[in-house]
Amino acid sequence: MSYPISPPTVSFSSIIFTTTAYLLKYQLTRQYSNARMALAPSAPAHRVVDVISYLAAHPTVELSVSDIARGTGLNRTTCQSILLSLEPRGWVQRRSDLRYALGAGMIPLGEAALAGLQVVDELRAELDTLVAAVGLEALASVVSGDEIVVVAHARLAGVLSQTVRLGQTIPFVPPFGIAHLLHAPDGTIDAWLDRARVKFEPDERRAYRESIRFAEDRGYVVVLDVEARRRFEQAVSELADRPASHAARRRRDELVARLHREERSFGPWTGSESAEVSQISAAVYGHDGHPVAAIGVHAQPHQIDPSRISEHATSVLEAADRVTARIHGRNPAMSARRPTRHV
Structure with a gap:
C-alpha cells in the first residue's frame, strides 16, 4: 500500500532551527578554558539567540515587539534593540504594522550549517521512503554537544505532528539517545551516564550498559511509552515555543530526572504484545563504525501496532543501512541482522 507524502518544503523555521543548533547555540554556550581562566557564555548573545529561536518557533505568525518580549522573557527595549540590529542584515523583516518575522537573510546561514553535514541530505531523502513503507511519522537526529537535534522530519500528508519539530x-x-550510543566508544557511553541528572548506583549503570548491548545485538532501539515520557515531550514542545520559559524548562528537567529511573522507558523490549511502543530507531554509522545519526519512526500521540513492530523495525534498519552505505560508513555489526519477534 502506498501513502501520500507531504511535499518537501523549505521554511524559515527549518532553516533557522538548524542554523541555531549548529552555528549559534552550541558555539555560544560552550565554555573554553586555558591555564589561567575560563570564559563564560555571552549573555547578550544568548538574548539574540532567544529572539531568533522564538521567531523560528512561529514561522507563520507576524509578531509584535511585545509578543516577542513576552515569549522570550526579555524586556521590550532589549527586544526592540535586537530586532533593529538584525533587520539590516535581513535576518528579520519588519512589516508596516511594526510586526516581525524571520527574513530571507537567514537562508544562507541555514545552508552553510547544513553544508558540513552530508548525512543530513541523505537522511532527508530516506525519510520519505521510510514514511511510505510504514505509514508513520519518521525523523532523524544527530548529537551536537550535550543535546540531540532533530535534523530531518517527514510525515503522511494531512497528518499534523504535535510533539516533533x-x-x-x-x-x-x-x-534519551540510546540509538546514538550503539557501538560507541566506552568513553562516550561513560560521559552520557555521567550527565545523568541523578547519581546512578553501579547496578543502574550496568543496567543501562546491558540495554545498549541488547540493542546492539538486535540492531535497533525500541522506546516504550510511559506517562512521564508523554509529559516530557509536551514540555519540550512548549520549550520550543517559549525558549525562555523557566516553568517549561523546570518541568522538562524534573521529568528527565524521573525518567532516569523509569526502566520501562528504555527497554529492553522483549516482544510483548501488550507493550506500548512509541518509537523504533536505528543508528547510521560513519567511516569509523561509530554512530553519526539516528533514524526512526515515531507514533506519538498513538502507539505502534505491536503486531507490526518487527516489520517496522526491518524498514528502519534497512533505511539506516542505506544511509550508512551512501555516506561510505561502516556498520560494525559483523553479520547481517534482521529483527525477529520475541515471544
Whole structure:
C-alpha cells in the first residue's frame, strides 16, 4: 500500500532551527578554558539567540515587539534593540504594522550549517521512503554537544505532528539517545551516564550498559511509552515555543530526572504484545563504525501496532543501512541482522 507524502518544503523555521543548533547555540554556550581562566557564555548573545529561536518557533505568525518580549522573557527595549540590529542584515523583516518575522537573510546561514553535514541530505531523502513503507511519522537526529537535534522530519500528508519539530532539541542524557550510543566508544557511553541528572548506583549503570548491548545485538532501539515520557515531550514542545520559559524548562528537567529511573522507558523490549511502543530507531554509522545519526519512526500521540513492530523495525534498519552505505560508513555489526519477534 502506498501513502501520500507531504511535499518537501523549505521554511524559515527549518532553516533557522538548524542554523541555531549548529552555528549559534552550541558555539555560544560552550565554555573554553586555558591555564589561567575560563570564559563564560555571552549573555547578550544568548538574548539574540532567544529572539531568533522564538521567531523560528512561529514561522507563520507576524509578531509584535511585545509578543516577542513576552515569549522570550526579555524586556521590550532589549527586544526592540535586537530586532533593529538584525533587520539590516535581513535576518528579520519588519512589516508596516511594526510586526516581525524571520527574513530571507537567514537562508544562507541555514545552508552553510547544513553544508558540513552530508548525512543530513541523505537522511532527508530516506525519510520519505521510510514514511511510505510504514505509514508513520519518521525523523532523524544527530548529537551536537550535550543535546540531540532533530535534523530531518517527514510525515503522511494531512497528518499534523504535535510533539516533533525540525530543530527540536532534547538533552543527550539517560534515558534519551540510546540509538546514538550503539557501538560507541566506552568513553562516550561513560560521559552520557555521567550527565545523568541523578547519581546512578553501579547496578543502574550496568543496567543501562546491558540495554545498549541488547540493542546492539538486535540492531535497533525500541522506546516504550510511559506517562512521564508523554509529559516530557509536551514540555519540550512548549520549550520550543517559549525558549525562555523557566516553568517549561523546570518541568522538562524534573521529568528527565524521573525518567532516569523509569526502566520501562528504555527497554529492553522483549516482544510483548501488550507493550506500548512509541518509537523504533536505528543508528547510521560513519567511516569509523561509530554512530553519526539516528533514524526512526515515531507514533506519538498513538502507539505502534505491536503486531507490526518487527516489520517496522526491518524498514528502519534497512533505511539506516542505506544511509550508512551512501555516506561510505561502516556498520560494525559483523553479520547481517534482521529483527525477529520475541515471544
